[in-house]
Amino acid sequence: MMAVQEPEARQSYLVFACGSSWYAVPAESAAEVVTFPELTRVPGAPAHLLGVFAHRGEVIPVVDMGLLVGGVSQGSRRAVLVRLPRGTLALTASTVAGVSPVTGTLEPLGPTGVHVHLRGPAKSGPRDVAVIDPEGLFDHLSQGT
Numbered sequence: 001m002m003a004v005q006e007p008e009a010r011q012s013y014l015v016f017a018c019g020s021s022w023y024a025v026p027a028e029s030a031a032e033v034v035t036f037p038e039l040t041r042v043p044g045a046p047a048h049l050l051g052v053f054a055h056r057g058e059v060i061p062v063v064d065m066g067l068l069v070g071g072v073s074q075g076s077r078r079a080v081l082v083r084l085p086r087g088t089l090a091l092t093a094s095t096v097a098g099v100s101p102v103t104g105t106l107e108p109l110g111p112t113g114v115h116v117h118l119r120g121p122a123k124s125g126p127r128d129v130a131v132i133d134p135e136g137l138f139d140h141l142s143q144g145t
Contacts, residue, residue: 013102013131015124016093018065019074022129024102024122025091029134031083033096036062049141050092055081062090063141068114069130082134089138100124106131114140 013024016033039051039062048068052061060081066074079090104122109115109130117136122129 011101012099013124013129014080014099015097015102015127015129016080016091017095017097018076018092019070019072019094021065021069022097022124022127023065023091023118023132024124024129025080025082025132025134027099029082029084030099031081031088033078033080033093034090035078036090053090055088058088060088060090061141062092064092066092069118082132082137084134084138086138089134089141091132097124097127102129102131104131116140 012027014027014030015024036053039053041051042049048064050062050064052059062079064073066072074092074094076092076094078093080093082089082091102122102124104120106119106122109118109120117133117140119131119133122131
């Protein structure tokens with residue numbers, strides 16, 4: 001019997017939705033799912049940056065994935081905390097499906113903007129998901145675009 005090679009993209013991801021769009025973030029980057037409190041607005045921030053909140057001694061920016069990707073806010077009070085060596089981001093989530101493998105080709109979903117940091121086409125079970133490149137997304141958001 002021959003060994004079957006697993007596709008490269010087959011690692012564990014935290015799969016979550018913001019509205020009708022599904023996303024996956026590498027499980028090792030997903031710290032926890034939180035319900036965030038009232039946010040402190042950031043003057044002059046882009047619309048997708050809803051504000052910041054303090055959590056366990058850290059100030060965490062909350063990014064509305066609906067506004068960032070599709071221009072429509074879902075008004076969610078829950079978020080996935082994505083922890084990177086240089087900081088933490090909270091990405092809004094209306095539904096959290098849990099940790100599961102994702103399969104597919106992880107090519108950028110667009111040539112510019114945030115879509116460069118979303119990969120696919122990918123699937124988690126029956127769902128079509130966009131795999132988030134956390135480092136790339138952090139860079140994109142840090143540029144204030």
